Amino acid sequence: MKHLNKLFVAALMAMSLNAQAQDEDNPWAISFGVNAVSTRFGSGSDLQNNFDKYFKTEEWNVLPSVSYINVSRHVGSNFSFGLTGSVNKIDKMVQRTVGTNSHYIKHVDDLTYYGVDGIIKYSIMPKSWFNPYVHVGGGYTWLDEQGNGTVNGGIGINFWFTENVGLTLQSTYKHTFEDQFGEANVPRHIQHFAGLTFKFGGKDTDKDGIYDKDDACPEIAGLPQFQGCPDTDGDGIPDKDDACPEIAGLAQFQGCPDTDGDGIADKDDACPDVAGPASLQGCPDTDGDGIADKNDKCPDVKGPKENGGCPWPDTDGDGVLDKDDLCPDVKGTVANRGCPEVSEEVVKRLNDYAKTILFNSGKATFKDETYVVLENMNKILKEYPNSKFILEGHTDSDGSNALNQTLSENRAAAVKTWLIEHGIASDRLRSVGFGETKPIASNKTAKGKAENRRVEVKLIKE
Template sequence: MKNLSRLLFAMLLVFGFSNTYAQDENNPWSITVGVNAVDFYPTGEDAPLGDTFSEFFNFGDHYNILPSLSSLTVSRYLNSGFSLGVTGSLNRIDKWGDARVPDYSYYGIDGTVKYSLGEVLNTSWFDPYLGAGGGYTWVDNIGAGTLNGTLGFNLWFSDNVGFTIQTAYKHAFEDYLQTHFQHTAGLSIKFGGKDTDGDGIYDKDDACPDVPGLEAFNGCPDTDGDGIEDSKDDCPTEAGLAEFNGCPDSDGDGVADKDDKCPTVAGLKSLNGCPDADGDGVADGDDKCPNEAGPAANGGCPWPDRDGDGVLDKDDACPDKVGTVANNGCPEVTEAVLKALNSYAKTILFDTGKASIKDQSATVLNDIIGILNEYTNANFLIEGHTDSVGSESSNQKLSEERASSVMNYLISNGIASNRLSSAGFGESRPIDTNNTRAGRANNRRVEISLKK
């Protein structure tokens, strides 16, 4: 009992010293409580001991086991898979290899540096490890130093609780204590992770360790519960929409309340959320004729505007075509117009592997010219695309040449050259799979986009 008291006292000293290290991992501390078995036989010593590893698993004939909890390990994670542990154990020896001896007391205290292979194997539940260290062992109150090598594994049932099995080879430095194996099995508990704000996320992984938050936001809060963390929420105390960085849009007009000059009445983005009943581009609150379309220069009241597009003839770049204020009285190219252009463009045919346009494409090219002539102040980009057959460099070159070929055709047939440009994108922008004939045909195309 005197040596047991020394053992426990030494373990408390080591535990207290280790606790001065800064915590740098979740649950850095571990305690293992279990049983140990001491086996002197398979160590390569003279009889009554046997050859090295001989009858290594002969529990009945060689293992000394105390039928109670007989091992306690306290360890702390250091860094990069390494941990430092101290183990205290006690046992009763009545089997010295093949010989039977009176009940000798057995006490051991051992320090071990372990290296976890779990991080190397990228596994969390199965955690094998290797260890090396030394200690002091007393048998029948006579002590001797040992050099130890350890092999074991942990089976973690959860983040904190697991089962540990290990074998230690303990080489003795004194003749009166034979080298022996000590096997240990026990329950391990990890603890010590710090969670300052009590939100269930350890400080190490908590981006906001002093403020309770949500796991989805790495521990940072979402005060208004709108799914946007406060640090990214322009209105952190008002539930809002992601598209407005967490701010509300009370009237549902697509303009956040903080930017909406008319937050209770649905309006237009172009008018900062205010309505325009007559659609003349002048907000009703500023429109002297809110029910009659007129130019802003006249306070929203009508002035001479023969095409009725809300742009005065003197300011109208297309006075005989209905357009928009934003486009100087000329018609704007809509999505429907672009769709029509591209419906035609995709049917332009080329000679196989070349940039030359087939004669039967003249009809659709003339249709495209007709549309472009309707939007004389709009500029367009002619895009060439290919499938993935052939090399990437040849496809890039072919796409550029085909786009240029179409552009030159349009210019030669009356479209101003300063309104057009071309570019090739090769096989980089497929709209369909390249694994089928139909998909490749869809990917071989010309597209026309609006240049803004």
């Protein structure tokens, strides 16, 4: 019986294995029970004679205790590999009378039977409660101190009571190639097994009753209909596929709700409680100007986006919108982009002032009384902020032509510079000098020369 103790220790070691491989639910199995040894097979004169007493139990040698243990592991494609250890007491040997087909039972002293066998099984109906299988293998069998290697094969059936517990019945033919009647040899025989089988090793990390190998969410408890994944909000969409796992929603929106029914999921809807078009992220546009009410400063009146959804104003009432009006605070004309147009009368006023500009003799510097004139010109120019002018400088004929040309240019430039420094945009003014080439009076009289020393203002028409 000391050998039985060894078998139980081996069984406990096998059950303590932590199976990590994944296959048919529970990849490991352990079986234990009783075994019976019949030595009739091989003593018959032909195959029929070997099988005709297959169920003749009085020829069986049975040890009335747990006498075998098998540990096996599924390796894929309905195949499993295992190792069986068995013990028995042999006191009946079936032998055939030489030259006849008759058999008799030879009683022998209790011979201790040991078997260690490797087994490869192929399950025929692995998913059924009724699970037949065939097996092959080999091993070594001892009778007392004598032993022989064997080639094995047979059939078996598992009857599964539950997913993990079943009854196993198996018959294994062990073939030796030795003399069947030699005293030092192990005869060919059949070994029958009956016992309980326990499957284990299936991993269910989240304890939801679905093995990790079949569980799409192995670390979170879930439902069978969702391959082990949870559906927190109960909307029929598993959390792993649900864009809003904690709020019940619709499948068409990946599990998210659409509160206002505008066809835009709340998570993508900037106005989830008020229906609106997709083009405005689900927000309404009351005035139909293409700007969502929430961003429209004038939600009831159409207006451009550039002005916050409000109509453009026309502050000066000249018919040119402020956005296009270069002079939004001064009434002008459409033709002049909202600015007042410079009339001939205005140009005349400018020139009336320009004629009174006085320079120090031979220089481009102003006399003191000229600054009042320049200020009046500046005021007029500011009334027409969109108009451009050219300032022309002229001299009398005293002095050389070259000197007069330079002096005329410098004096026109001096007027331009003063006006720019006092608020007129530089791109509105140009200056040019003509020297003595364009007199308006005779240079033979003092009066004529005074008239020729002048600055003229002309409107640049574009």
